Amino acid sequence: MEAMEGEGRSEMEYTEIETTAECLDSSVIFHVVTDILGFVLFMHQQIPSILQDISLEFDGLQTEYKELEIVLAQAEVKASLRRQHAGRMKEVKQGIKRLEKVMKTVSGLRTALQLMISEIPDIQRVMLVLGTSPIRPQHVYEMCFSHGKIISIGAGDFAKSKAAEGLSRKAIRTLISKGAGSDSHAGPTKLFLLVKAPTSFNMPLHFLPKRDFRYSKKIVPFRLRFKCKAQFKETEGQIFVAQTADSISSKDCTPNDLIWFQCRHVVKGLVTKTSPTED
């Protein structure tokens, strides 16, 4: 991969992750990015448990709230039980309020990423930046995707395949082995998602162009490059594009035509209270 002018990074700094899959389809890229995002949020103490557990907890609270509403709407409920349910409803409501913002943002970010990948199936670079602002980060995670055959999946088809699961796990193992999260400190911060795309890319509801974006050179990023074992050969390969989407290909662009786009959905870390009383 060419080093971009002004970035001054070495080829050697990427950790290569090879997949046995013939290609990195849109679904695989989506799940790898979002799984790493969840891992980064948890390991850097921005969420109290892994994203999957928080998601289950949030869904559970919402379901419980609806059930309590139904019970309390019944006239024949005993007064003592009514008070009990009302008390529990208050707790559940507080729980929902605590998690709602982060869940909503993560959901928005996932939707934005899906839309972007649908439009640019051969997405090549994604960055997760943790800090108060993208230009002054505490931690940076860069992902580079070297595609084999470029396959654009049908709109809405982002189901998690076994291949995606396997590759996500491998990526996270690599980050762990490299010490990701070891120098993390408590205190809420923000997580920004940036994606490199052609200048013609236009999705203002979800992404804002950040021409000439660069972050502080003091930060050493974690860099992963995902490669297929069977690399795309220009003479033999085929490019499949979705019939309805006006897909933009990064491959048709020169490096100067690609710029960073920052996702509007910024994840703000949850404040975790460390209780003085411990077991």
Next chain:
Amino acid sequence: MASRTATKDIITLRGSAAIVSEFFGYAANSILYNRGVYPEETFAKVKKYGLPMLLTQDEGVKTFIANLTAQLSDWLESGKLQRVVLVIMSKVTNEVLERWNFSIETDNEVLEKGVAREKSDKEIMREIQAIMRQIASSITYLPCLDEPCVFDVLAYTDKDVAVPFTWIESDPKLIANPQMVKLHSFNTKIHKVDTLVSYKNDEWDEE
């Protein structure tokens, strides 16, 4: 400008042994919970290391872990403990599926001369916290354990250690062609604990 250097605390051999053996207890519980060796509902949440930790409420497992940590503390204080391994095996076939390996290095000068060391408690807790987070997120980077499992604990000690009556000599319960992930370490300045998990490769998992 206020100094950001953490206050250092005095650590003795006994104190360090207590920190490390307590860590094993919580780590073992967390592994058993997060790897699904025992059902979720048999665990209760407590606060430790600034994190919500899960502790088993199964009396048998509770007693086993309590006795284990007491013995480990003894060995740590005498400098005889080299490694502790929590092994997860298939209940049906007894095949070893995962090995959570905790290697221990002990400061010999502390053992021989009885000196103490200095390190911030807060810093030690921060290091332990990082390992606990890695254990808690293991579902995101280890293959799923889709079958009922059981566990065992192996202790690697110096050869001159008498085998306590509740322990027996064992084979190492190794995994054939394992994959490995090195986790974080923590260091009390008297005991350094390195963590590594090795696991049986899942057919869907990339090497």
